[in-house]
Amino acid sequence: MRHGRSDVSTAQDQGRFRRGIRRVALDVTPLRTARDFRLLWLGELVSVTGSQISLVAVFVQVYALTHSSAAVCLVGLCQLVPLVLFTIFGGPIIDSHDRRRLLIGATLLQSGTSSLLLVGALIGHPPLALVYVAAGLGGGFGGFALSVRSAMLPNLVEPRQLPVALSLNQVMWNTCLIVGPGVGGVIIDELGLATAYAIDVGSFAAILAAAWMMRSQAPAPSEQPAAAAVTGSWRKVVEGFHFLRGRRVLQAAFYADLVAMIFGMPRALFPVLAVTQFHAGTKIVGALFSAVSVGAVIGALTTGWVGQVRRQGLAVLVAVAVWGMGIAAFGLVGDNLGLAFLLLAVAGGADVISAVFRGTILQLSVPDDLRGRMSAVHILVVTGGPRLGDLEAGLVASAFTPTISVVSGGVACIAGVVILAIAIPDFARFRMHVLPPVHEVAAS
Template identity: 40%
Template sequence: MTAAQQARSRGARRWAIDLRPLRVTDYRRIWLGNGIATFGFQFTAVAVPVEMYALTRDSFWVGLLGVAGFLPLLVFGLWGGAVADARDRRAVLLGGSVLLWASTLGLLAQALLRVGSPVLLLVLVALQSVAFAITSPARSAILPKLVPKHLVPAASTLNYTTFTAASVVGPLAAGLIFASWNTDVGLPIAYAVDAVLFTVSLWATLRLPSLPPEPDPEGDGTPRRAGLASVVDGFRYLATTPVLLLSFGVDLIAMILAMPRALFPEIAHERFDGAGAVGWLYAAIAIGSMLGGLTSGWIGRLRRQGLGLVLAVVGWGVAIAAAGFAHQLWLMVLLLGVAGAADLVSAVLRQTMLLVYAPDRMRGRLQGVNTVVVAGGPRLGDLRAGATAAAFGGGVAWVAGGVASAVLVVVLAVAFPALLRYRAATPAGPDRAKGGDGEPAAAAADGGRATTASGGDRE
């Protein structure tokens, strides 16, 4: 290999996604199971709002799906995080997964029986949300137990990129189903695909070893309880870290004000007049996130992570607003893809700050808060978009949300500059280093690192 070829190879490795975590058997198995299950879930994620809009012809009802998803997240996400810090995390995952599977089977049954009840759809979505809220903190908290510490950021990025890849292919496949069959036939097919593929995730979880949380080094040895006091303790810890609070705050603003998901069925129907267009709209953000994840190596070398997070969230709002003006499907998909790439960057930086900061004894509870923010924010965004569209129309609801999101994030960042000052730490020994704002920066207990990690879901 010539010197030029070697230089190109090194350059590619610096930009390409890190695949080393896949060498670890337990992680590889759970990654595969979750990836296949995530692909299956995209069929349900498209089918439910399509069914709701077909039943009601009203985006407000589609927006109510966000309420049905958010309220259980608010309660059970925090409680699920406390449970993940007090119980065997494998057992928590299994219990929540069985409940999630049962709710999917319920959606399949009501579609086959043609019940046609918007209220029943809301109930089943709420049940799915309860199950997700229980499993998500435990699933995130076990990651440092499955791979060596220095591979945690790379494994997190793999998880997020796999999720976004499934979010690209899944909605497109769901769109083909609804383009090929009418709603009465397409809905049972979509729900059945989800139910069948989810069995792979159950298998992968069953193969996990026991994963109890680490004991509190400052405790008296008594078992930790998953009660209100434990949840409050997690919030008390979070209150001492303004950088994490601000990172959650800007994400909530972006998702509540600028998430256009509830408007996709209406916009596809009014502007593009084709059932296949809705699949492209649901896939577009994930396409951008996937491409961003595949080229995410540079993010790990970013020192001013706080500034990068703010710029990424502002970029999300601007791209969403621009997409709202598009009347060509290809242009709307392109701009939503740009928004998705910005969302990938913000998720990577936000989760980097969280994963390298939180101790294991707090990881479940903080991931519970993260679940409420990451999954609950878009659901509140569904409600906001649906209600605004009902009052002013889908186009106004879309554009105004993106603009408001970008402006408010800038205002928040300027008013509370701790996030803008935050920098990733250079290796500084076993203890956390201090960032530019006096807050602990992104250094790890194995000598300090500032590499990529990614967060959760816009599920």
């Protein structure tokens, strides 16, 4: 009898353990049940990895050509102008055309700019202007392609699966940010820049194949009668910003990411820090890039609990503050490479939590006929912020030192979060309807 009670107790303990793991561990339901989401996810996994290899190659190449941290930071500025133009004016195009075809076209253009970088590397010592132009156009086309993919996502999964799909995208994205820079640093060191760029060019075949096999995504009919009269792209852009103007919570979600990326993103200093602070070479540059994403992947793999958080705005603010603390502490570690990796990983984990909550707030707050324009704004913030951060980090490093640039950026990030919480108190109090867990929806 006593033995039977022990068996029952053990079974109950195991059941509680499994339920606990399910609440914390990442749910992969969208990958199993949504064919087109799975295709896009796998295509991006390969393509984004190639793009990250290319990103490290561009930074290393510019530093090798100039030996200037300011010149490296100008890469971000060169990418920013095309990024702004292509994402903002591309938003209305995304809302009015088949998104699958747009993805194919944008990807082909991206592969063209990567091919230009490959040609420059094969030359051996290309003009700096060629690298800047190719990287700038690649950033613009990449931002547009990312806007298209973001606008496609809500139509690929059930609404209740959206937070989980966003978490899966974070796992995919940050896995690419681990593998791409890490492998890229080794490839550049051992095989050269041309090989790195060639791998990037080839990686676009994966996303092209995925898009080719996906179903068409024709534009949704507008729910607003006045939208039918809007014919000019500029008027459609204005319409998108008009939608955003009165929604303070949505604005705050964008501001939070800008604060984190403009002040707390030190990636443009990694080539300099690898040489001057850590006394290493190209391989460490890739490892520093990857360290942030290692933490992000760990964070994303444990996002089973995010659906239970009721105050999503407060969660974003806390996550961004932790990011700032991690970056500031990273700037103070001296040449302790192990501690540097750990702090960058902590920052990356906080960033992915912020991204999941911000993405959920955005996707569930915007109607489909405006989703392309709002996704364009979102992608502009997500991709433009780090580029402004590159510029900020380089300017401060040039005026003072790289260490001061990193530490002051982290502190400014924390201060920005406090200011945002005071300026838009509704964001910290914001609550969105909590969706039932995806595994319950699938079971029903």
